[in-house]
Amino acid sequence: MDERLARMCLAAVVEPGKPATVEAVGALGAADVWAGLLRREGPVAARARRLKPDELLARTKAAQLRFVVPGDIDWPPALADLAGCEQVNDLSGEPLGLWVRGSGDLAALSFSAVAVVGSRASTAYGDTVAADLGAELSEAGRSVVSGGAYGIDAAAHRGCLAGRTPTVCVLAGGLDRPYPPGHRPLFDRIAEHGLLVSELAPGEHPTRVRFLARNRLIAALAPGTVLVEAAARSGARNTVTWANVLGRVVMAVPGPVTSATSVTPHRLVREAEAVLVRSSADVLELLSPLGRASPRMPRERRPTDDLVGDDLRLYESVPGRGSLPAGELALRAGITVPRCLALLDQLAERGFVAQNLLGEWHLPPRGVQRVRGDGSSSATR
């Protein structure tokens, strides 16, 4: 049997988030693992023997889906971070493959993505913030990844649909039976320009554990996750846990302290598990740009007399050409993100750095002039 079809068959009978099968496939190949499974005992093997590969292929085709696997040009490299990472709710592991509907390129969209998640029982405030975030991130060339649920998820998807970058919706059941059913029109619109994605075969319905496994994909697909609203107990909290386990940038939007749906964002910020973000500008400031500026060191123009320690390291991290977000600069300078934000503000007040409309940091024009050998700098203070 063909490896892709064998992976598809395995994905159709094995529950998501159980890495044993993925590891076996890595060692033996999917065709051998599938053949071995057919000879075994137990409910999964029984399910495998009942599966008709031709029918699965036909069903995938009928629902206008394709099945992408690791190694495909549009397989997101970020999903490999799920291999061998810490377990959450006994789940882990890269997917065997993904059913995908829509015209977008999952790898490209994942690279630029921001996950925006939150409560189904959101407030008007949360919906507005999520929709604004979605629209502004989309305009800034960022794809919004979310789970297609009512509330914050839907607001973020809709905001992104209004912008110029497609949105990615990861579902916990088969893509031919979208859940919640009331979002069928939304999912159709998402599929037009963006992507519907699922680890589950057509015909499968979502379960509690499948929602939890789905959350790991949302967190893994994006370099950063923003929690907009979530009550004390919320499924969105699980996505944040995955984002932290995967080393993603975790962000949270504050709200009124009187709002029950801001309890989890406030708690995450208070306990330094998330960075407070107020707007898309704050989010963009923390995430790397699509095309990274070259990290050339501006040696000649370094005002070393004034800058020492973290200030100096941070200033030296700002590229000579182009701009970088604060999150990247913090990484380069080896300092925490909140400290980086504070120091950048101080450096900006002293005229050493400046911020562009995207929130990224660069050297100010007069700093560039200062090092030119033609004496033109003296004209600008």
Add this chain to the structure above:
Amino acid sequence: MDERLARMCLAAVVEPGKPATVEAVGALGAADVWAGLLRREGPVAARARRLKPDELLARTKAAQLRFVVPGDIDWPPALADLAGCEQVNDLSGEPLGLWVRGSGDLAALSFSAVAVVGSRASTAYGDTVAADLGAELSEAGRSVVSGGAYGIDAAAHRGCLAGRTPTVCVLAGGLDRPYPPGHRPLFDRIAEHGLLVSELAPGEHPTRVRFLARNRLIAALAPGTVLVEAAARSGARNTVTWANVLGRVVMAVPGPVTSATSVTPHRLVREAEAVLVRSSADVLELLSPLGRASPRMPRERRPTDDLVGDDLRLYESVPGRGSLPAGELALRAGITVPRCLALLDQLAERGFVAQNLLGEWHLPPRGVQRVRGDGSSSATR
């Protein structure tokens, strides 16, 4: 001339926040400094020669004020932190003395105080949060210190007036000409049970620099400062700077990201200059109690098999009897407050610590039972 009267005369002619006079008084005594000033040239000396000490005394008495100086039983020891601390806006220094109106004990109230400050142009949300904070802190035995301005200050004072602990209002002008004049009824109510305090002599009016000098007193008088609402440019930001310079616990209340008056609280939290607080419980968790529990180490019952590193140090910081707030535990364990909050939650989930209604942390009852020699512990799981 009597030292107290000499200090009063000096305080009446020297601008607040200029430590040179205070230092000279410390070295030579106030009477000598006053006598020397009368022989000098310049505007301050001219002002000193115009001053009639008897009239100043009479005016102080007529306004029902008293003048307290360092060394008095009700002089707050916390104000000594202003001696030799970093300057803000070229201001620093312990006051020469304070004019005080009201029946409260400034030293006692300062010891238990929380400064609650914020924008004059507050929103209904901010006013509600400040009033609730004031009332709940007052009920918990905490005095609210603020500046008597419109908006957040007034809401915090009024909240505190509704509780059982008196409030302290620090003004930037003479206490016989309260500012803003519209708050005269509020100030009268404050003076009934609490205190009006000023570094300025009766008859003096507030100026910009006197407001800035006043802010240093608000920050110094309380072990912690809460910023409720403040726009990008706000006088309340200055009080927060003082609180940070003085090593006080700085806290900020989040709000809707769409609210201009939450810009500064959000920025402070984002840049780790303030800890996010949602309620009086969060504030109390960060501040030391009035009567500190004895720091007895619970040696015998230490489950060292399970706890290592910060977890262990934090667990060991929880007293054997009584309870402590998280801020104090962070200090004792030598870890940051956000990390302390996160670890306490984890320790609580594992049953090592518990939280009481005031938000303070203690050992759980069954932990106490476990070490009794009579075997009664086996009865509780």
